[in-house]
Amino acid sequence: MEAEAQVHRRRGVIATIGTLAVLVVLGIFVVRVVYYTKLIRSGELDPSSLSFTSAYSVSAALAGQPIEDGTFDLATVYDPSLGSRTAAVTIVEFADFGCPYSRESSFVIRELALQYPEDVRFIYRDFPLSDIHPIAQKAAEAGECAQDQGKFWEYHDKLYQNQNDLTQDRLVEFAAELNMNAYQFETCLDSGRYADEVIEDYQAGVEAGVRGTPTFFINGNRIAGAIPKDILDAVIQSVLNREEE
Incomplete structure (x- = not known):
């Protein structure tokens, strides 16, 4: 019974880590989009360099x-x-x-x-x-x-x-x-x-x-x-x- 509970806890931890990893990647992507958008609109970044x-x-x-x-x-x-x-x-x-x-x-x-x-x-x-x-x-x-x-x-x-x-x-x-x-x-x-x-x-x-x-x-x-x-x-x-x- 205890072994089964440990398996469930382990799976829960893995799922949580996976979700956090996805959120981190998504967050980095959003920050990158906002950053590039700001630079392009301000004229500080040449679009052809993207x-x-x-x-x-x-x-x-x-x-x-x-x-x-x-x-x-x-x-x-x-x-x-x-x-x-x-x-x-x-x-x-x-x-x-x-x-x-x-x-x-x-x-x-x-x-x-x-x-x-x-x-x-x-x-x-x-x-x-x-x-x-x-x-x-x-x-x-x-x-x-x-x-x-x-x-x-x-x-x-x-x-x-x-x-x-x-x-x-x-x-x-x-x-x-x-x-x-x-x-x-x-x-x-x-x-x-x-x-x-x-x-x-x-x-x-x-x-x-x-x-x-x-x-x-x-x-x-x-x-x-x-x-x-x-x-x-x-x-x-x-x-x-x-x-x-």
Whole structure:
């Protein structure tokens, strides 16, 4: 009986320690976000120096490759976008539908797109990490097929909301659930119509120093990793303020 009580006490201590550890990590993260946000808004920190690689899926094939510094013009007129084409801030995201950090960023992007419809243009480009997420290439092609039917962003949301259930059959089923022409969609996907375009996105990202997902280019400046909403909001405000000066 006493031995059983000791086991329960031990488990309780372990659970308490685990909870405290989670709270400490969460507290450090919150402090970091508040600190960076304050520095960005005061102009003391250059947003292009930021990195969030703790929330970043890295391709093993690319991890050791050198990265060139500089700004990169990666905006396109044909990739899916939100916001005005004349916006002062252009944010290009390289993402992977199978990446949990890209999923995290997807909600942030959707929220800020509503907040800044005229000031910010968001552009989505594909960077499938097929060595980590085998379905990534096909999911990216499926997104392009959805774009054909004017449903990219709805499909984008659907894939990220069902990230743990991505198979080729499910990619087609999701399209049907969004009232797309299922035959047209499946024909597009099976034919590999957009395979080369997805690969072109990937190669453009590699040349610009993308080594994992998500990676953002804010007016050409690269930031790796999932950017917390408050920090991304502060970065946008910082750029907009500079534009007004």
